[in-house]
Amino acid sequence: xxxxxxxxxxxxxxxxxxxxxxxxxxxxxxxxxxxxxxxxxxxxxxxxxxxxxxxxxxxxxxxxxxxxxxxxxxxxxxxxxxxxxxxxxxxxxxxxxxxxxxxxxxxxx
Numbered sequence: 001x002x003x004x005x006x007x008x009x010x011x012x013x014x015x016x017x018x019x020x021x022x023x024x025x026x027x028x029x030x031x032x033x034x035x036x037x038x039x040x041x042x043x044x045x046x047x048x049x050x051x052x053x054x055x056x057x058x059x060x061x062x063x064x065x066x067x068x069x070x071x072x073x074x075x076x077x078x079x080x081x082x083x084x085x086x087x088x089x090x091x092x093x094x095x096x097x098x099x100x101x102x103x104x105x106x107x108x109x
Contacts, residue, residue: 001079008056009080017041018049022058022072029071 013019017039024030024038036046050070053059057076062069 001076001083005057006080006083009058009076012052012056012058015049015052018053021049021053021070025059025070025072029069032068032070035070 013022020038021035024035032043032046032050035050036043039046041049050059050061050068053070054061057073058080059070060073061071
């Protein structure tokens with residue numbers, strides 16, 4: 001997964017409703033009608049959110065008669081998590097839970 005893909009996923013997850021949808025889909029496939037029960041949004045608004053999530057590859061959809069069912073694309077989610085896990089503070093002045101401090105060498109310059 002490259003930085004462009006990750007930025008699209010971050011943008012998609014930057015909306016609270018979409019983030020909650022993804023959390024719900026961790027439980028398994030859900031019909032759009034079931035997802036609507038968890039939110040105070042209209043069906044067209046849900047459709048917009050689902051379009052964003054499917055276009056970035058995080059969610060897949062399938063039609064069954066009049067219903068659309070959504071599920072997480074675990075391959076994309078795993079690749080996203082792997083990329084995020086590579087983001088580590090390796091600066092020696094960084095301590096978890098504290099702000100990064102400039103090194104002593106930087107103070108001398």
